[in-house]
Amino acid sequence: MSKTFTREEVARHAAEDDLWIIIDSAVYDMSRFIDLHPGGAFPILELAGKDATDAFYGLHRQEVLIKYNRYKIGSIANEKPQIELREGASISKVPYAESSAWMGFKSAYFKESHFKFRIAVREIMSGLEADFRELEQTDGKPSDELMQKLGAAGLLACNVGPGPHLRGVNIPGGVTADEFDYFHEMIVHEEFARVVPRGVDDGVIGGFVISIPTIINFAKPQLREKIVPEAFSGKKRICLAITEPYAGSDVARIRTTAKLSADGSHYIVNGVKKWITGGRFADYFSTAVRTDKGLSMLLIERGDGVETKAIRTSYSPSAGTAYVTFENAKVPVENLLGVENQGFKVVLSNFNHERLVMLMGASYAGRIAVEECFKWANQRKVFGKRLIDQPVIRNKLADMIAQVESFHNWLENLTFQMNHMDYKEQAEKLAGPIALAKYQSTRMLHSVSDNACQIFGGRAITKTGMGRYVEMLQRTYKFSAILGGSEEIMADLGVRQALKNFPTGARL
Numbered sequence: 001m002s003k004t005f006t007r008e009e010v011a012r013h014a015a016e017d018d019l020w021i022i023i024d025s026a027v028y029d030m031s032r033f034i035d036l037h038p039g040g041a042f043p044i045l046e047l048a049g050k051d052a053t054d055a056f057y058g059l060h061r062q063e064v065l066i067k068y069n070r071y072k073i074g075s076i077a078n079e080k081p082q083i084e085l086r087e088g089a090s091i092s093k094v095p096y097a098e099s100s101a102w103m104g105f106k107s108a109y110f111k112e113s114h115f116k117f118r119i120a121v122r123e124i125m126s127g128l129e130a131d132f133r134e135l136e137q138t139d140g141k142p143s144d145e146l147m148q149k150l151g152a153a154g155l156l157a158c159n160v161g162p163g164p165h166l167r168g169v170n171i172p173g174g175v176t177a178d179e180f181d182y183f184h185e186m187i188v189h190e191e192f193a194r195v196v197p198r199g200v201d202d203g204v205i206g207g208f209v210i211s212i213p214t215i216i217n218f219a220k221p222q223l224r225e226k227i228v229p230e231a232f233s234g235k236k237r238i239c240l241a242i243t244e245p246y247a248g249s250d251v252a253r254i255r256t257t258a259k260l261s262a263d264g265s266h267y268i269v270n271g272v273k274k275w276i277t278g279g280r281f282a283d284y285f286s287t288a289v290r291t292d293k294g295l296s297m298l299l300i301e302r303g304d305g306v307e308t309k310a311i312r313t314s315y316s317p318s319a320g321t322a323y324v325t326f327e328n329a330k331v332p333v334e335n336l337l338g339v340e341n342q343g344f345k346v347v348l349s350n351f352n353h354e355r356l357v358m359l360m361g362a363s364y365a366g367r368i369a370v371e372e373c374f375k376w377a378n379q380r381k382v383f384g385k386r387l388i389d390q391p392v393i394r395n396k397l398a399d400m401i402a403q404v405e406s407f408h409n410w411l412e413n414l415t416f417q418m419n420h421m422d423y424k425e426q427a428e429k430l431a432g433p434i435a436l437a438k439y440q441s442t443r444m445l446h447s448v449s450d451n452a453c454q455i456f457g458g459r460a461i462t463k464t465g466m467g468r469y470v471e472m473l474q475r476t477y478k479f480s481a482i483l484g485g486s487e488e489i490m491a492d493l494g495v496r497q498a499l500k501n502f503p504t505g506a507r508l
């Protein structure tokens, strides 16, 4: 049993070389830590022998206490902690921190298997949180070990929607391939967003999610049977190489060429690609090229004639964003994806899913900001009151909650449509609404991030400590407003799609 002390006993340890403090009824001996304390000795000296709970929580996240638990020497007799130390995998009790089905509200969409699934995924992801965070600090290449852990847990395969590709996959929570639907996939992306910094997420799964469907749906069986298991197990990495320095979102202007060799056995590829997510780490590039009569897609393996260079972005080195050059790269004709000169079909085929994935991550990114701000506003005291006691802060929080909840409810509806439409109907009916939702997702994040920054003040631009999530969000959300179709193109596409069905006779 841990030792107990009275408050009077603690008060007697108030010297620099014998310094105890109380945080939420636990007693810490700071004597050896005071010179190491990142905040300096002064703030702790002021509280020597006293209760430092409010001061501590005004400046630190609770994970600091967990990390430095070794300085805890006991607790105050007959007192119980008032602050819940949240376990990594638990469901948050903070209002709006989870989607409504997890906050005790009725749901038309989520069933038992989704609840089991979330808990299982959250447990796996929480166990890897420290690895993901470390990646953000380094040059960002996810280790083979980390990728293979995700693969073994079934989490890579679960990132690309329901379908026959899930047969034989060990899906978390005992969910079967037949049960798995787009709401399970939503949960995966939410749980990634919860613990994986945005840039790291792109380096780990971003390139994979947008490229592996081109193999699943368009590779010849022999190629598919080799590449898909390698990618699902995390042994090999794959990315999508479409954008070029001069082409941007305008896929029709791609200049990378693929010329068939005289013996017809391979293509010779020449050209450059820019902003290729995960390209720096990739073994395979699902690549858009110009063939003699149009656009084609080729799977190109890293090797002679393929070079990648890091592009320094403001949002994160760990996204593996690359400039890729192909110089007389030899690609076997068997690596053609789909039909020659009909590559547009391959490129377009995954747009709805790719954008849906971005919406799922964005929705949850906004939700985490709500949780961070709610907690911070509750524990931070300024001008003698909590931040939350200021009407202006409550107003900002209200704006954030309303934006996140309304967006998420639209997303649940779209996800439901995905579950109940075949591919053809999805393509016909959902391209417009998903494009508009993508536009809205980053407008929502723009506003949520702006409010969160104002609530967190200077901490919103500090990479460590209290505001680290809000700092990461404001540094990264803009990326989602550009990638996968810029806001402007998405908004325009949404309205043009709607116009196609505009009744000719409609008048005011």
Ligand code: HEM
Binding pocket: 021, 023, 028, 037, 038, 039, 040, 043, 044, 047, 052, 055, 056, 059, 060, 064, 065, 068, 071, 464, 465, 466
């Ligand atoms: C168990 C006791 C404590 C531990 C383990 C601890 C540890 C830490 C750590 C790790 C940081 C750096 C956090 C960051 O990255 O921003 C920090 C910062 C700081 N700490 Fe502590 N601390 C403790 C108690 C206290 C107390 C009682 C005070 C008194 C007010 C205090 C005042 C500060 C200040 C002023 C900073 C700088 C915060 C900032 O830059 O915003 N600490 N502390």
